[in-house]
Amino acid sequence: MTTLTDQIALAETRSVARRRGPSRGTDALFRGAAYASALLVLLVLAGILGSILYGGWPAFREFGFGFLTSSAWNIGTEQYGALVAVIGTLASALLALVIGVPISLGIAVYLTQLCPGWARKPVGMTIELLAAVPSIIYGMWGLFIFAPLFARFVQVPVSNLVEGMPLVGTLFYARVPSGVGILTAGIILAIMIVPFVASIARDMLDQIPTILRESAYGIGCTTWEVVRHVLVPQASVSIIGAIMLGLGRALGETMAVTFVIGNANRLSASIFDPGSTIASRIANEFNEADGMQLNALMALGCILFVITFIVLIIARLLTRRAKVA
Numbered sequence: 113m114t115t116l117t118d119q120i121a122l123a124e125t126r127s128v129a130r131r132r133g134p135s136r137g138t139d140a141l142f143r144g145a146a147y148a149s150a151l152l153v154l155l156v157l158a159g160i161l162g163s164i165l166y167g168g169w170p171a172f173r174e175f176g177f178g179f180l181t182s183s184a185w186n187i188g189t190e191q192y193g194a195l196v197a198v199i200g201t202l203a204s205a206l207l208a209l210v211i212g213v214p215i216s217l218g219i220a221v222y223l224t225q226l227c228p229g230w231a232r233k234p235v236g237m238t239i240e241l242l243a244a245v246p247s248i249i250y251g252m253w254g255l256f257i258f259a260p261l262f263a264r265f266v267q268v269p270v271s272n273l274v275e276g277m278p279l280v281g282t283l284f285y286a287r288v289p290s291g292v293g294i295l296t297a298g299i300i301l302a303i304m305i306v307p308f309v310a311s312i313a314r315d316m317l318d319q320i321p322t323i324l325r326e327s328a329y330g331i332g333c334t335t336w337e338v339v340r341h342v343l344v345p346q347a348s349v350s351i352i353g354a355i356m357l358g359l360g361r362a363l364g365e366t367m368a369v370t371f372v373i374g375n376a377n378r379l380s381a382s383i384f385d386p387g388s389t390i391a392s393r394i395a396n397e398f399n400e401a402d403g404m405q406l407n408a409l410m411a412l413g414c415i416l417f418v419i420t421f422i423v424l425i426i427a428r429l430l431t432r433r434a435k436v437a
Contacts, residue, residue, distance in 0.1 A: 167410030171408045175192065181195055183378075185393075196378065200297075200388050201390045202419075204362065216354075219310040220317055225338075225339065243307035243308060248368070252371065259296055264291075267291065284384060294384075295384055304361065316351065320343055320346045325343070356430075367395070369389050373392055391416065
């Protein structure tokens with residue numbers, strides 16, 4: 113009897129071993145594919161960074177640190193500087209955040225706290241649909257529809273009102289009220305980032321346990337107090353991530369900004385005046401560029417890469433601090 117039992121146990125052990133054999137092979141194959149995928153991403157990133165650094169190195173070598181501090185961009189004399197494009201990139205992106213983030217958070221709060229049940233889904237789908245609109249459509253609408261109206265009803269009246277005033281007159285005076293400029297680009301970018309920030313913020317607010325909201329309302333809190341002291345602190349990490357995602361989108365946007373920023377290589381204290389961004393300058397000149405101009409454009413690409421990398425680091429630090437808090 114014991115011998116028969118041992119034989120049965122041995123047979124079962126062999127059966128299990130045969131079943132595990134292919135599973136171990138499949139698991140090893142899966143691990144290898146996962147490692148290869150991760151390595152491929154790193155190789156692609158290194159290849160992109162290496163290629164633009166290689167292309168931009170002659171410009172960095174020729175102009176040195178002055179490439180970052182110079183506002184010159186003269187193809188005839190081959191004098192190039194990144195200052196105008198860098199300032200235009202940062203200014204338009206920050207304006208987009210200042211305009212777009214409050215609107216996005218307002219939309220998220222409305223959809224999760226105040227919107228009637230029958231309207232929540234249609235409004236949410238409409239917001240998400242805006243994210244699917246191609247950027248060139250935003251650019252065309254901004255140039256042909258928004259810019260003329262903005263020039264007529266905002267730039268001209270505001271310029272007439274603030275002309276001669278200290279500081280305000282410098283910041284909001286348009287020399288040529290054409291409708292295009294840094295502020296116009298910021299507004300169009302704000303419209304573009306609203307769907308991303310609002311959708312993520314709404315999803316995060318929806319995931320907050322209902323008991324927290326009900327408890328706050330139960331002790332007499334108003335809707336504002338619930339949002340301010342309960343919902344926003346609970347979702348702060350995700351909201352910061354959403355804002356940084358919107359900032360990354362604004363920094364790298366090309367076509368829409370190219371249409372409405374004016375593409376002028378000029379530093380101006382007025383946000384009504386035309387300017388340029390790194391992405392718009394590359395888009396405008398890359399096809400016809402050669403020699404040092406091409407190297408300067410590649411160097412601009414390196415700078416944009418560094419800026420987005422810094423934004424990513426800041427986002428990581430902010431989310432880490434929010435988690436600790």
